[in-house]
Amino acid sequence: MSDQLLFAVVPYMAAALFVLGCTARYMRWRRPDRSAGGLSRRDGRSLVVAATYSAFAVIAGLHLLAFAVPEDVLLWNQDMRRLLLLEGAGMGAGSVALAGFLAMQVRQLRAPDGWSADSPADVVAGTLVVVITMAGIAVALTYRWASSWSAVTVVPYVHSLLQLHPSTTVVARLPFLVRLHLFGAFALVAIAPLTRTGGSVLLSVDRLLQWTLAPLSSVVGRAWDVIEARSAARVRAAYASLLRNDHEEN
């Protein structure tokens, strides 16, 4: 029952909260401004911050790769050297990300307005990031070759979620650390739109959408103008006809 709730219901609740959060934040801003979030100028210059964000990007990329092409990851892992390379990259990126993130938090807390700068959502999200990353590193150390076994355990589960037929049979048999890693990720998805980083991601998505959909919107806009003009002409004609009928009856 608890497995069903945690791994078949909570993921969809997290997704719904994510969509609601993004929509609400976007609607409130209309056009997200540059001060919405993300790295400050001072942060941007720091090597630690750059390394931390790069490490998180590598981790995200590796996870996406595992979910998108699990069979190819298994083929890659057939060779021991390649397996060690992949696992090493994940482990290294995870360690850099965790150390860098903790360093960033300590530096922020030491700042004069350190305790009040972050919103409650940022604090919760930060805690979740630490828990998820620590759990991920612990999984890699305790249950080695996660890039291989996750392809036949976690990936089918995530695919079942995406296909709207959640199956918890596999997750129920996974160790606590893996389940913690997964559940933490769902919680982070739910809260992400309310965070500072979520705001900056939303801003980037907005820019990307503007860039890619601009040609489509100009075509749709022109078509809409034509439809509107024709419709207005018909309404005017119908109104004139009604007026004429009224005059004739009078």
Next chain:
Amino acid sequence: MKPLILCGLILWILVPVASAATGPATTFSRKCTSCHTFGKGILVGPDLKGVTDRHGREWLIAWITSSETLIRKGDRQATALFEKFKQRMPDQSLSAAEIEALLDYFAADGPEADARRKQRRADTATAAEIGAGRALFTGERALLYGGGSCFSCHRLGEAVAAGGTLGPDLSTSYARYQDKGLAALLTRGCFPRAVSTTDAGILTDEESFALRAFLHHEMKAVR
């Protein structure tokens, strides 16, 4: 440039993922065995042993694809089968390649050979079969139906000490489960697939036997 990227994105989303074709043994067990036996007499339909000798290949392809079409056309063999068994065979949604593979499988007495292989004991394995089992265990040879190798989750004593630690060490697995138990375990797979991406099973019979042979060999080596 922008419309091209947009079109590429839409195409990427819309293009369906090609489904993997299944092997003839799996096709036989999933599509045929509810109504047919191979060498064990009539069930709902005729015994399929020798079916490729009793009928021509083209006729069999047409029959498997759509028996109703043949019966409606008044085909003599089709009508005789319909009258004998009082029902027609449901049309099968198999590709031409799958039907060809199935007929080759029947012609080579595949189901009986598989049954013999299933009952074969691991201690009768050749060195080549043990080697194949090792390659399958370590992942050097990929499984036909995809999926992870044993190495991803398991070690095997000193022989495969670098194996994964998610599952237990399998050095004593043959002693615990023996041939029959291991064969059943390997058929089911360690982890049930959350969503089956193909109709295929976890392992072929040949892979299952090779793995059992390797586990048996390693158990003997330790002792």
